[in-house]
Amino acid sequence: MTITLSIDCMGGDHGSAITIPAAISFLAHEPEAALILVGLEAELRAELKRLKAYSHPRITVQHAAEVVAMDDPLEVALRRKKDSSMRVAVEMVKDGKAQACVSAGNTAALMAISRYVLKTMQGVDRPAICGIMPNQKNGPTYMLDLGANVDCEPHHLHQFAVMGSVLFSAMERTARPTIGLLNVGTEDIKGNEVVKATGKLLQEDHARGKLNFYGNVEGNDIFKGTTDVIVCDGFVGNVTLKAAEGLGRFMKDVMNTEFRRNPLTMIGALIAGGALKQIRNRFNPSRYNGASLLGLRGLVFKSHGSADAYSFEWALKRAFDAAKYNVQEQLSAMIAELIPCTPDRSAVIEPAVPGSTI
Amino acid sequence: MTITLSIDCMGGDHGSAITIPAAISFLAHEPEAALILVGLEAELRAELKRLKAYSHPRITVQHAAEVVAMDDPLEVALRRKKDSSMRVAVEMVKDGKAQACVSAGNTAALMAISRYVLKTMQGVDRPAICGIMPNQKNGPTYMLDLGANVDCEPHHLHQFAVMGSVLFSAMERTARPTIGLLNVGTEDIKGNEVVKATGKLLQEDHARGKLNFYGNVEGNDIFKGTTDVIVCDGFVGNVTLKAAEGLGRFMKDVMNTEFRRNPLTMIGALIAGGALKQIRNRFNPSRYNGASLLGLRGLVFKSHGSADAYSFEWALKRAFDAAKYNVQEQLSAMIAELIPCTPDRSAVIEPAVPGSTI
Numbered sequence: 001m002t003i004t005l006s007i008d009c010m011g012g013d014h015g016s017a018i019t020i021p022a023a024i025s026f027l028a029h030e031p032e033a034a035l036i037l038v039g040l041e042a043e044l045r046a047e048l049k050r051l052k053a054y055s056h057p058r059i060t061v062q063h064a065a066e067v068v069a070m071d072d073p074l075e076v077a078l079r080r081k082k083d084s085s086m087r088v089a090v091e092m093v094k095d096g097k098a099q100a101c102v103s104a105g106n107t108a109a110l111m112a113i114s115r116y117v118l119k120t121m122q123g124v125d126r127p128a129i130c131g132i133m134p135n136q137k138n139g140p141t142y143m144l145d146l147g148a149n150v151d152c153e154p155h156h157l158h159q160f161a162v163m164g165s166v167l168f169s170a171m172e173r174t175a176r177p178t179i180g181l182l183n184v185g186t187e188d189i190k191g192n193e194v195v196k197a198t199g200k201l202l203q204e205d206h207a208r209g210k211l212n213f214y215g216n217v218e219g220n221d222i223f224k225g226t227t228d229v230i231v232c233d234g235f236v237g238n239v240t241l242k243a244a245e246g247l248g249r250f251m252k253d254v255m256n257t258e259f260r261r262n263p264l265t266m267i268g269a270l271i272a273g274g275a276l277k278q279i280r281n282r283f284n285p286s287r288y289n290g291a292s293l294l295g296l297r298g299l300v301f302k303s304h305g306s307a308d309a310y311s312f313e314w315a316l317k318r319a320f321d322a323a324k325y326n327v328q329e330q331l332s333a334m335i336a337e338l339i340p341c342t343p344d345r346s347a348v349i350e351p352a353v354p355g356s357t358i
Numbered sequence: 359m360t361i362t363l364s365i366d367c368m369g370g371d372h373g374s375a376i377t378i379p380a381a382i383s384f385l386a387h388e389p390e391a392a393l394i395l396v397g398l399e400a401e402l403r404a405e406l407k408r409l410k411a412y413s414h415p416r417i418t419v420q421h422a423a424e425v426v427a428m429d430d431p432l433e434v435a436l437r438r439k440k441d442s443s444m445r446v447a448v449e450m451v452k453d454g455k456a457q458a459c460v461s462a463g464n465t466a467a468l469m470a471i472s473r474y475v476l477k478t479m480q481g482v483d484r485p486a487i488c489g490i491m492p493n494q495k496n497g498p499t500y501m502l503d504l505g506a507n508v509d510c511e512p513h514h515l516h517q518f519a520v521m522g523s524v525l526f527s528a529m530e531r532t533a534r535p536t537i538g539l540l541n542v543g544t545e546d547i548k549g550n551e552v553v554k555a556t557g558k559l560l561q562e563d564h565a566r567g568k569l570n571f572y573g574n575v576e577g578n579d580i581f582k583g584t585t586d587v588i589v590c591d592g593f594v595g596n597v598t599l600k601a602a603e604g605l606g607r608f609m610k611d612v613m614n615t616e617f618r619r620n621p622l623t624m625i626g627a628l629i630a631g632g633a634l635k636q637i638r639n640r641f642n643p644s645r646y647n648g649a650s651l652l653g654l655r656g657l658v659f660k661s662h663g664s665a666d667a668y669s670f671e672w673a674l675k676r677a678f679d680a681a682k683y684n685v686q687e688q689l690s691a692m693i694a695e696l697i698p699c700t701p702d703r704s705a706v707i708e709p710a711v712p713g714s715t716i
Contacts, residue, residue, distance in 0.1 A: 136608050147542050150550040184505050184596040192508040192593050219597040220604030235550050236594055238542040239577040243598045244605050246578025250494050251609055254640050258633035265633040272626020275616035282612050 002034050002058075003099050003323045005316060006092035009039035010067040010085040012104025012305045012312070019104065020047040022312035026320075027058055029313075033320055034058040036092055039085040040065070064088040068109050070305060077109035078116060086110060090117045093298035099323035100299035102290070102315050104307055110300065111148050111293055118298040121332065123339040126152075127295035128160045128234070129302065130167055131241060132288040135225030142168045142177075143222060143230045146291060147238035154197035157181070157231055159339055161202055163294040164229040165211055166334045170325040171318070172228070180217030180227030182236060190216060194233070210338055248283055290315030292322065299328055360392050360416075361457050361681045363674060364450035367397035368425040368443040370462025370663045370670070377462065378405040380670035384678075385416055387671075391678055392416040394450055397443040398423070422446040426467050428663060435467035436474060444468060448475045451656035457681035458657035460648070460673050462665055468658065469506050469651055476656040479690065481697040484510075485653035486518045486592070487660065488525055489599065490646040493583030500526045500535075501580065501588045504649060505596035512555035515539070515589055517697055519560055521652040522587040523569055524692045528683040529676070530586070538575030538585030540594060548574060552591070568696055606641055613637075648673030650680065657686055 009019040016039060023035050037044050041063035048054045048061070064085040068077045077084065086105050092098040094117050103110050111127065120127055130144035144164045149156060161179050168177040181199055183191040188199060199216065206213035214227045219240065222230055232240070259269035259276070269276060281287075285304070289311045293300040299322050303315035322328075367377040374397060381393050395402050399421035406412045406419070422443040426435045435442065444463050450456040452475050461468050469485065478485055488502035502522050507514060519537050526535040539557055541549040546557060557574065564571035572585045577598065580588055590598070617627040617634075627634060639645075643662070647669045651658040657680050661673035680686075 134608075136611065150542055182597055184508055184593055195593075219600030219602070220607070222601055223604040223608040232597070235542055235553075236597055239540055239590070239594055240598055240601045242577030243580055243602055244577070246581040247602050247605055249578070250492075250581040251637075251641065253494065254637055255633075258636045259630060261633060261636075265630045268626045268628070268630020268633065270626070271629060272617060272623045275613075275619060275623040275626065278616045278619075279609075279612055283609065 002032055003320055004034040004036060004097065005319050005323070006036040006038055006062070006089040006098035006101045007316070008086045008089040008101070008103035008105055009037045009044055010064075010105070011110075012303065012307060013070065014308075015039075015067075016043055016047045018307065018309050018312055020044065021051060022309040022316060023059070024051055024053045024056070025309065026313045026316045027056065030317070030320060034060070036060045036062050036089075036098055038062045038064050038089040038092070040067070062088060062092070068105050070106050072106060072109060074108055074112050077106060078112050084113075087113050087117065090114050090298075090300060093300065094118050100301060100319040102301045102303060102319045104303035104305055104312060104315070106305075107147065107302055110302055114293055114296050114298075114300045118296040118300070121295050121297055121335060123335040124159055124163070124295035126156055126159070127293055128163060129237075129291050130164055130294050131291040133222050133241075133244065134283060134288060135223050137225035138282075139225055139228075140172065140288065141222050141225055141230060142228060143232070143237060143241070144294065145232065145234040145237050146241050147234045148293075149234040150238075151235075152194060152233035154194055154201055157194065157198040157233065158201040158205075159295070159335075161205075161211060161213070161229070161231045162334055162338050163331060164231060166331050167292055167294060167322075167327060168228045170327045170330050171321055174228065176212040177228035178212050178214045180214050180221060180230045182230050182232035183216035183218065186216045186218065188216070198231075205338060245285070248285070286311035286314055288314075290318035292318070294331070299323055360390055361678055362392040362394060362455065363677050363681070364394040364396055364420075364447040364456035364459045365674070366444045366447040366459070366461035366463055367395045367402055368422075368463070369468075370661065370665060371428065372666075373397075373425075374401055374405045376665065376667050376670055378402065379409060380667040380674060381417070382409055382411045382414070383667065384671045384674045385414065388675070388678060392418075394418045394420050394447075394456055396420045396422050396447040396450070398425070420446060420450070426463050428464050430464060430467060432466055432470050435464060436470045442471075445471050445475065448472050448656075448658060451658065452476050458659060458677040460659045460661060460677045462661035462663050462670060462673070464663075465505065465660055468660055472651055472654050472656075472658045476654045476658070479653050479655055479693060481693040482517055482521070482653035484514055484517070485651055486521060487595075487649050488522055488652050489649040491580050491599075491602065492641060492646060493581050495583035496640075497583055497586075498530065498646065499580050499583055499588060500586060501590070501595060501599070502652065503590065503592040503595050504599050505592045506651075507592040508596075509593075510552060510591035512552055512559055515552065515556040515591065516559040516563075517653070517693075519563075519569060519571070519587070519589045520692055520696050521689060522589060524689045525650055525652060525680075525685060526586045528685045528688050529679055532586065534570040535586035536570050536572040537587045537589060538572050538579060540588050540590035541574035541576065544574045544576065546574070556589075563696060603643070606643070610641075644669035644672055646672075648676035650676070652689070657681060
C-alpha cells in the first residue's frame with residue numbers, strides 16, 4: 001500500500017536545495033512511498049531536472065506561489081500568505097491527498113497553520129510538539145511539549161502524556177511505554193502546583209491500568225533513558241531542548257578545536273578515528289530529526305530548520321512510519337478512552353492566533 | 359585581614375573524608391583564611407590527626423551532635439535535628455563568628471535552615487540558588503534560580519536578576535554585567551505570562567540605567583555565554599541544570615567507552631592525550647562547584663553533594679571570595695536601590711516550611 005507524504009519544499013534554512021535531494025533519496029529507500037512536492041513549481045522542476053528525477057513516477061509537483069519566511073510573524077504566515085507552500089502542504093493532508101505532511105519551516109507558523117487548517121482532535125485542547133532525544137540506553141526518549149504551549153494546566157499535560165504514549169507505542173512497536181513527568185525531584189510532593197496536580201491525574205490512569213506512569217523524573221533522566229516518554233510544559237521543554245543542543249554544539253566545538261590543536265593531537269585523532277566517528281554518531285542530531293505535531297486531525301512533522309538532506313530524510317521517514325503505523329487512529333482511540341470530554345473544557349475559546357508562541 | 363568560613367563537615371555523600379582534606383588544602387592556598395570545622399568532634403579530630411593537621415593554627419573544631427542525612431525530610435532537618443552540623447555551621451554566620459558557611463548537604467535542608475536561622479534580607483521575598491555553567495567564551499554563566507522557588511511571580515524573578523547581577527559583578531570584578539531572561543524566543547512577545555511581565559520590569563530598570571538587561575535569551579545561550587547572568591524560575595533552572603549534567607555525563611561515558619574499545623582507539627587516545635585532557639578540563643564540573651544561596655542575611659554556599667576534595671575546595675574558594683569582595687554589603691545596597699518595599703509584598707506570610715521544594 002502506497003503512503004503519500006506532502007512536503008513543504010521551500011521551508012527551512014536551505015529550501016529546495018535540501019528538501020528535494022532528501023525526497024529523491026527517501027523514495028529510493030522506501031518503495032511504498034509517494035511524494036507531493038509543494039512550492040514554486042519552476043524552482044522545484046529545475047531542481048528535479050538537475051537531479052535527473054524530473055519524471056519520477058512517485059513524485060507529483062504542486063505549485064504554491066508564496067513562501068513562509070523563517071522570521072515571518074504568525075499573523076503574516078497565517079493570514080497574508082494563503083498560498084504558501086507550508087499551507088498548501090498541510091491542506092494536502094486535510095484533503096486526503098497525503099497521509100502526512102513534513103516541513104522544515106518556522107515552527108510557530110507550522111503549528112498555527114496546522115491548527116487552522118486541520119483543527120485539533122476531539123478531546124484535545126492543545127496540540128503539542130513531540131521530539132526525540134538520544135539516551136544512554138541507546139534508545140530514544142520522546143519528549144513533549146517542546147514549545148507549542150508555554151502556559152499549561154494539568155489537563156493539558158495529561159493530554160500530552162496520552163499522546164506521547166500512543167506515539168511511542170506506535171513508532172517504537174512497544175506496548176505500554178513508560179511515562180515520566182518532568183519535575184525538580186522524584187518524590188510526589190516535589191514540583192510546582194501544575195505538575196503536582198498532573199501527577200495525580202497520571203497516577204489515576206496508572207491505577208486503572210491505562211497509562212504506564214512511572215512517576216516524576218528529573219532533567220538528567222532525559223539522557224539516562226529512565227522512561228520512554230517525558231512530559232513537560234512547552235516552556236520547560238523548549239528551554240531544555242535548546243540548552244541540550246547548545247551544550248552539544250559547545251562540546252563538538254571544543255573537541256574539534258582540541259584535536260586540531262597540534263600535529264600530535266591530529267595524529268591521535270586520526271588513529272582513534274573510529275572512536276570519534278562513533279561518538280559523533282551517538283550524538284548526531286540528524287538521527288533524531290522529525291518532531292511530531294500531535295493532537296491535530298492529521299499528521300504533521302517538523303524538521304529542524306537547519307537540517308541537511310540526510311537529516312531531512314529522517315524526518316520524512318518518521319512521517320512515513322507514523323502514517324504506516326496508524327498513529328492517527330491509535331491517538332483517536334486512546335484519547336476517546338482516556339480524556340474526558342467535560343463541558344467546561346470544550347467551551348474554552350481559542351485565541352485568534354492560538355497559544356503557540358515558540 | 360582574616361576571613362573565617364564555617365564548614366558543615368558532615369554534609370555531602372562522603373562527609374569528613376572529603377571536607378577535611380579540602381579544608382586543609384584550601385588553607386595552604388589561602389593564607390588569609392581561617393576555618394571552623396563543624397561536626398562530630400571525635401570524627402573530625404581523628405581525620406585532622408590522620409592528615410597531620412591536628413593543631414593547625416587556623417582551624418577550630420566546633421562539635422555538633424547530629425547530622426542531616428541527604429534524604430532527611432525538611433521537617434526532620436529543620437525541627438528535629440537542632441544540633442546538626444549544618445545548622446550549627448549556619449549559626450556561626452548568624453553569630454558573626456564566620457563570614458560565610460559552606461555545606462555539601464541536602465540543598466532543600468540547607469536553604470530551609472538558612473532561611474530560618476539567618477532570615478531573608480530586607481526587600482527580598484525569596485532567596486534563590488545561583489550556580490555557574492561553563493560557556494564557549496571560556497567564562498562563567500551565572501544562572502539563578504536553580505531550584506529554590508518552583509512557582510515564581512514577576513517580582514521574584516526581578517529580585518533574582520538584581521541579586522545575580524550583584525554577585526557576578528562582585529565575584530568576577532565586572533561592572534554592569536549583562537542579564538538575560540530565559541525564554542522560548544528572543545522577541546518581547548515570547549514566553550509565558552510571568553516571563554513577559556518580568557521582561558517589562560527589567561526593561562524599566564535598564565531604561566533607568568540600573569540593570570544591564572540584555573533581553574530574552576534561549577536555552578542555548580547558557581552555553582554560548584550570550585549574557586553574564588541568566589534569570590529563570592527554579593523549576594526551569596533545576597530541570598535545565600540537571601539535563602545539562604545528564605548530557606555531560608552521557609557524553610563522558612560514550613567517550614570513555616569508545617576510546618577504550620580496541621587497541622587502536624586506545625593508542626589514538628594516548629597520543630591525543632593532551633586534547634582529551636583539555637576537553638575534560640573545559641567541562642570539569644569541579645571548576646564550577648559552589649552555588650550561592652542569595653538573599654539571606656549572611657553568605658551560604660552549597661557544594662555539590664558528590665563533590666570530591668578538589669571540587670569542594672572550589673566551593674570554599676567561592677565562599678571566601680564572596681566574603682572578601684563584600685557581596686553581602688553590595689547586595690544590600692543594590693536591593694535597597696532597586697527593589698521597592700511595597701506593603702502588599704512585605705505582608706506576604708511565609709509558609710511553615712518555606713517555598714523550597716528542591
